[in-house]
Amino acid sequence: MKIDSACHCGNIRYEAEVDPAKVVICHCTDCQTLSGSAFRTVVPTEANSFRLLTGKPKVYVKTGESGNKREQTFCADCGAPIYSGPPGADAAVVSLRVGTIRQRDQLVPGDQYWFRSAQRWLAEMPAMKQRETQPVFDAKGSFGKD
Numbered sequence: 001m002k003i004d005s006a007c008h009c010g011n012i013r014y015e016a017e018v019d020p021a022k023v024v025i026c027h028c029t030d031c032q033t034l035s036g037s038a039f040r041t042v043v044p045t046e047a048n049s050f051r052l053l054t055g056k057p058k059v060y061v062k063t064g065e066s067g068n069k070r071e072q073t074f075c076a077d078c079g080a081p082i083y084s085g086p087p088g089a090d091a092a093v094v095s096l097r098v099g100t101i102r103q104r105d106q107l108v109p110g111d112q113y114w115f116r117s118a119q120r121w122l123a124e125m126p127a128m129k130q131r132e133t134q135p136v137f138d139a140k141g142s143f144g145k146d
Helices: 029-035 120-127
Strands: 002-006 013-017 024-026 040-044 051-054 058-063 069-074 081-085 095-097 111-113
Parallel strands (some): 024 111
Antiparallel strands (some): 024 040, 040 095, 069 081, 081 095
8 A cells, every 4th residue: 555644744745665464553652652552553664665755853873772773753843744664865765754644544453552551441442432623731831611
C-alpha cells in the first residue's frame, strides 16, 4: 500500500510503501515517553521504499532495554514523530509513526508489543464518556461546562 504523510506543521513530508497487515502497537515505556501517550502505533516500510520529500527530521538516538540503539526522528519545528530506525543513513526499513500518515484510518493494528507495560486503564476505554470534540480549556485549568 502506498502511503503519504506530513508532520503537523507540514515541513516534513514523505511517502513509502507499507503492508497494512504489519501495523502494531508498542506499549514499551520508551514509546509511552517519546509519544507522550499510552502507546505508539507503528508500521514498517517495505524495503527501500521510504522517500523523504521535504524537510530534514531531527534525530535522537535512544538505547533500548536490549542495548540496541534506534534513531528516533521528529520534526524540529512542531515535534511530530516521523520514524525510527537503526543508526546511520543506510537503513532499508524504518518504522513509521502511524499518526502522521494520511491513510492512518486504513492501518489497523494487528498485534501489540511490550504488553507487560500497557496501561491497565486501556481496558476501560469503551465504557468512558465520549465527546465528539474537546470542550474549551479555560485559563483556570478546567474544561468549562459539561
